[in-house]
Amino acid sequence: MRVFFSRLIGMFRRRDVDLQNEIDTHLALLTEQNIRQGMTPAQARAAAYREFGGVARTSEDYRNRQGIPFVDDLMRDVQHGWRMLFKSPGFALMAIATFALGIGVNVAVFSLVNSALFKPLYGERPSELVEVFAGDAEARTGFSSHSYVDYLDFREGSTPILSGLTAFLIEPGAVAVGSVTERINVGIVTDNYFSVFGIRPILGRGFLPEENTTPGTHYVAVISESLWRRQFGSASDPTGKAVSVNHASYTVVGVAPESAAQVFGFQKVDVFVPVMMRGAIRGGPDWLSARGNHEFVVVGRLRPDVSLIDAEARFNQIGQRLQEAYPESWRPGGRSRDLTVVPASRLSLELRGYAEGFGALLMGAVACVLLVTCSNLAGSLLARATSRRREIAIRLALGASRQRVIRQLLTENLVLATFGGAVGMVAAVWTRDLLLALAPSLGVPMTFDLSLDHRVLAFSVVAIVGAALVSGLPAALQGTAASTGLQTQTTSHTTSRQQSRLRNSLIVAQVAISVALVVCSGMFIRSVGKLHSIDLGFEAGNLALLSVNPRMHGYDEARIGTFIQNAVRRLESVPGVQAVSLATRVPMGFDRVRQELNVPAGATAPSDRGFTYVPYNTIGGGYFRTMGIPLLRGREFTELDQTSQARVAIVNETFAEEFWPGEDPIGQLMQGSSGETRQVIAVVKTSKYETINERPKPYLYVPLNRLGRSGFTFHVRMLSEPSATLETLRRDLLALDPALTIFDVQSMNDHLADSLLAVRSGAILLGVLGSLALAVAAVGLYGTMALVIASRMKELGIRLALGARPSELRKFVLTQGMRLTIYGLSIGLAIGIGVSAIIASQFYGVSPSDLTTLASVVTLHAVIALVACWIPAQRAIRVDPLVVLRCD
Amino acid sequence: MLEDVPYGTLDLMVLKTLQQMGPLHGYGIARRIEQIAEGMLALNQGTIYPALLRLEQKGWITSEWGSSENNRRARFYSITKAGKKQFTAEKESWARTVAMMERMLGEEG
Numbered sequence: 001m002r003v004f005f006s007r008l009i010g011m012f013r014r015r016d017v018d019l020q021n022e023i024d025t026h027l028a029l030l031t032e033q034n035i036r037q038g039m040t041p042a043q044a045r046a047a048a049y050r051e052f053g054g055v056a057r058t059s060e061d062y063r064n065r066q067g068i069p070f071v072d073d074l075m076r077d078v079q080h081g082w083r084m085l086f087k088s089p090g091f092a093l094m095a096i097a098t099f100a101l102g103i104g105v106n107v108a109v110f111s112l113v114n115s116a117l118f119k120p121l122y123g124e125r126p127s128e129l130v131e132v133f134a135g136d137a138e139a140r141t142g143f144s145s146h147s148y149v150d151y152l153d154f155r156e157g158s159t160p161i162l163s164g165l166t167a168f169l170i171e172p173g174a175v176a177v178g179s180v181t182e183r184i185n186v187g188i189v190t191d192n193y194f195s196v197f198g199i200r201p202i203l204g205r206g207f208l209p210e211e212n213t214t215p216g217t218h219y220v221a222v223i224s225e226s227l228w229r230r231q232f233g234s235a236s237d238p239t240g241k242a243v244s245v246n247h248a249s250y251t252v253v254g255v256a257p258e259s260a261a262q263v264f265g266f267q268k269v270d271v272f273v274p275v276m277m278r279g280a281i282r283g284g285p286d287w288l289s290a291r292g293n294h295e296f297v298v299v300g301r302l303r304p305d306v307s308l309i310d311a312e313a314r315f316n317q318i319g320q321r322l323q324e325a326y327p328e329s330w331r332p333g334g335r336s337r338d339l340t341v342v343p344a345s346r347l348s349l350e351l352r353g354y355a356e357g358f359g360a361l362l363m364g365a366v367a368c369v370l371l372v373t374c375s376n377l378a379g380s381l382l383a384r385a386t387s388r389r390r391e392i393a394i395r396l397a398l399g400a401s402r403q404r405v406i407r408q409l410l411t412e413n414l415v416l417a418t419f420g421g422a423v424g425m426v427a428a429v430w431t432r433d434l435l436l437a438l439a440p441s442l443g444v445p446m447t448f449d450l451s452l453d454h455r456v457l458a459f460s461v462v463a464i465v466g467a468a469l470v471s472g473l474p475a476a477l478q479g480t481a482a483s484t485g486l487q488t489q490t491t492s493h494t495t496s497r498q499q500s501r502l503r504n505s506l507i508v509a510q511v512a513i514s515v516a517l518v519v520c521s522g523m524f525i526r527s528v529g530k531l532h533s534i535d536l537g538f539e540a541g542n543l544a545l546l547s548v549n550p551r552m553h554g555y556d557e558a559r560i561g562t563f564i565q566n567a568v569r570r571l572e573s574v575p576g577v578q579a580v581s582l583a584t585r586v587p588m589g590f591d592r593v594r595q596e597l598n599v600p601a602g603a604t605a606p607s608d609r610g611f612t613y614v615p616y617n618t619i620g621g622g623y624f625r626t627m628g629i630p631l632l633r634g635r636e637f638t639e640l641d642q643t644s645q646a647r648v649a650i651v652n653e654t655f656a657e658e659f660w661p662g663e664d665p666i667g668q669l670m671q672g673s674s675g676e677t678r679q680v681i682a683v684v685k686t687s688k689y690e691t692i693n694e695r696p697k698p699y700l701y702v703p704l705n706r707l708g709r710s711g712f713t714f715h716v717r718m719l720s721e722p723s724a725t726l727e728t729l730r731r732d733l734l735a736l737d738p739a740l741t742i743f744d745v746q747s748m749n750d751h752l753a754d755s756l757l758a759v760r761s762g763a764i765l766l767g768v769l770g771s772l773a774l775a776v777a778a779v780g781l782y783g784t785m786a787l788v789i790a791s792r793m794k795e796l797g798i799r800l801a802l803g804a805r806p807s808e809l810r811k812f813v814l815t816q817g818m819r820l821t822i823y824g825l826s827i828g829l830a831i832g833i834g835v836s837a838i839i840a841s842q843f844y845g846v847s848p849s850d851l852t853t854l855a856s857v858v859t860l861h862a863v864i865a866l867v868a869c870w871i872p873a874q875r876a877i878r879v880d881p882l883v884v885l886r887c888d
Numbered sequence: 889m890l891e892d893v894p895y896g897t898l899d900l901m902v903l904k905t906l907q908q909m910g911p912l913h914g915y916g917i918a919r920r921i922e923q924i925a926e927g928m929l930a931l932n933q934g935t936i937y938p939a940l941l942r943l944e945q946k947g948w949i950t951s952e953w954g955s956s957e958n959n960r961r962a963r964f965y966s967i968t969k970a971g972k973k974q975f976t977a978e979k980e981s982w983a984r985t986v987a988m989m990e991r992m993l994g995e996e997g
Binding site for chain 1: 914919932934937938941942945960961962
């Protein structure tokens with residue numbers, strides 16, 4: 001260590017002059033001594049030098065010991081590399097551009113993945129934050145959401161280990177900015193939310209404990225910085241002023257910094273209100289005391305000296321206590337909900353699984369692009385090493401070790417890669433907006449934090465060094481191979497067999513990787529295309545959707561009833577409308593709510609899940625007719641079901657088969673989590689509910705008023721695609737109440753397209769990456785073929801002179817190029833099919849060996865390869881034999 | 889006569905010399921080592937300088953500019969406390985090595 005430091009100092013405080021002094025003294029003393037022993041001065045001097053040994057070697061040895069040789073060499077090589085940049089600026093520009101492409105794409109995609117998966121939560125010391133999870137955290141099965149009463153129990157039980165525990169949820173809302181109503185997200189948070197996260201309001205304050213005591217009474221809000229600027233103008237202090245959220249007036253008590261507007265997930269929150277305002281925001285009951293109402297994400301801050309393991313143990317105890325106290329919600333069907341804590345991150349544990357799969361897919365794709373660019377560069381560097389063979393041979397002959405020359409060549413390449421990486425990173429930052437445009441816009445205010453952080457920088461450094469090594473190593477090894485040392489005399493017109501073999505294999509690798517990538521992205525793109533032909537189980541065409549939330553406007557239950565009746569009647573009278581119904585959930589929406597359900601004894605429920613969670617929808621009359629879902633048995637809900645106390649339900653075919661196999665499902669009973677019993681009155685055909693690629697799953701329908709939520713969506717069956725009629729429908733609803741906010745007005749097809757946006761933007765991104773790789777590989781193929789021909793000009797010239805026909809020569813060149821292409825294609829196809837099979841779960845309805853995709857990939861590559869070989873071939877046959885033979 | 893200085897012994901010789909003789913310049917150290925070796929060692933005197941630098945980097949010796957017998961500028965090296973400790977340790981380890989080698993080679997012969 002000490003040696004290292006003194007060497008480090010030695011690098012800057014050279015003692016070369018000192019050493020020379022010392023040696024001079026030494027030699028003088030030695031000479032004097034020799035004279036004293038009777039030599040002549042000349043003899044004495046010669047003898048002194050002899051005794052001392054090589055002066056130059058000593059100084060060299062001394063110098064090497066003084067600094068850190070590796071770093072010294074590195075600095076010298078970097079300087080050399082820098083000079084080489086300007087010596088062949090064309091090559092340098094090409095290499096930098098190629099590196100920039102490969103590294104830039106990687107940095108851009110990594111910063112996206114980083115923002116979703118690796119960035120810590122906002123707030124102070126995010127490593128202390130933990131998320132409470134119910135279920136198996138390892139297997140990621142379970143829930144990140146909890147009921148408010150459970151949260152209160154967690155909070156009480158965890159005080160020894162946590163300095164604070166907060167609960168929050170995000171709910172869509174509307175805020176009036178001037179005369180416009182904006183769709184925003186409302187964060188419903190506990191009073192300690194800001195202090196647990198360590199968010200300091202930039203104006204005013206967070207919530208006080210006394211602002212979270214009585215449901216529906218605390219009309220206070222903390223607003224986001226951007227809402228403050230939009231609503232009040234940055235100049236004025238908004239605290240104490242009123243903001244209208246969901247048609248109720250809240251007093252602004254504070255302004256949260258913009259970065260805090262996205263603490264969790266990607267939804268941007270513009271207004272925070274206390275948990276006690278849950279009911280007011282949603283409209284209707286707040287369900288805060290219902291233990292089965294799991295909707296809050298719970299995040300706590302560990303006390304400084306508490307480890308995650310301690311916290312896990314503590315929450316395990318809390319969980320066990322709750323299981324004993326509330327078996328009906330904590331041990332449903334004998335299957336206990338175990339509590340644990342995990343480090344909190346941007347995405348709740350439930351969502352991380354999806355994001356990780358998708359992130360891995362994207363990173364794999366960009367890694368492929370980097371590999372292709374690296375092998376492309378390796379090819380160019382190899383060609384360059386050929387023309388630099390003389391320089392390298394001289395270095396070796398002068399006594400540089402092979403290792404030293406390799407290091408020098410790699411360092412040169414590192415200089416190029418660093419420049420390329422820097423350019424790529426700048427480009428990545430610039431294209432950030434492009435990436436964001438590709439990211440799904442879901443009609444929900446979202447924000448991605450793509451800012452560079454140390455992770456992105458570290459990733460970039462690794463990518464740069466890795467790319468420099470991978471691309472530079474073949475040329476460095478080949479260029480310094482023992483045989484080349486003897487070739488100082490040979491001209492650059494001949495290429496060793498070994499060298500051309502290496503170059504050919506690089507081309508094969510490029511083609512193979514790009515083919516593999518294009519096959520995978522092709523599968524993905526085709527699968528997305530096929531999504532539209534998947535049988536949804538309902539008729540998506542000619543269907544219009546309009547969503548309202550009358551409770552947001554202060555409607556009471558009776559008024560909502562009248563509104564629904566009037567609205568349905570009004571919409572039905574619009575020309576072109578065939579049927580109108582309503583539901584609280586739209587298929588393939590983002591709202592995935594499940595009902596805990598117990599199918600009573602006597603029913604032969606699948607034994608391992610006697611008590612189960614079933615997704616459900618609350619619907620109005622005529623829903624199945626409107627949706628085009630076939631009714632297999634029984635009848636639709638009627639107006640009477642909506643208002644009477646009769647508890648009825650409709651199930652789908654899969655539900656009936658799973659719970660009552662071989663029995664008549666009509667008249668069967670089931671029990672909900674709140675204890676009420678329902679009787680099945682009808683069975684409908686199974687359709688798609690949450691995702692397009694889902695397997696048939698049990699599904700439950702209940703009449704609209706029963707589980708009465710606030711917002712619902714009118715489904716309008718039309719004679720034709722409703723795009724032109726949407727505005728008419730909207731105005732008809734508005735005529736009933738001009739103050740009404742009508743949102744998400746769109747056709748079912750548009751809604752489905754939106755829900756596929758994430759998948760589709762992934763497909764677009766993969767397609768772009770695939771084309772990039774393809775282009776780079778084509779350039780590589782062209783470059784290699786051009787080089788091959790240039791190095792064989794002489795041979796070609798002789799052949800022509802001896803009477804070879806141009807068409808024969810062209811065939812010769814093309815065969816060479818196409819042979820490499822075919823090797824690459826076969827390897828690439830094999831890899832592509834293999835990888836597609838592994839990630840088939842990401843694809844919907846396309847087998848990994850989709851013939852159309854494969855055929856188009858092969859054709860595309862073959863055509864591009866043909867063009868890449870044709871141009872140099874054309875040049876080859878235009879060779880004038882005399883010119884070629886004369887020069888040299 | 890030894891053709892080369894056995895690896896690692898030069899450091900020990902330098903330390904011993906400085907311990908015994910007090911501050912010396914490079915030439916003096918080289919002379920002293922040669923004297924003691926009595927012609928058994930062909931020392932390239934130049935090799936002493938990298939060795940001195942190495943020892944100084946390790947903190948076992950320090951150096952100071954002074955003037956030599958004939959009034960030339962010379963750097964005088966002296967042993968440090970750490971150097972003395974190191975010397976003792978190395979001397980013991982050397983003695984053990986020698987003893988072991990002797991036993992081994994003796995048995996063979």
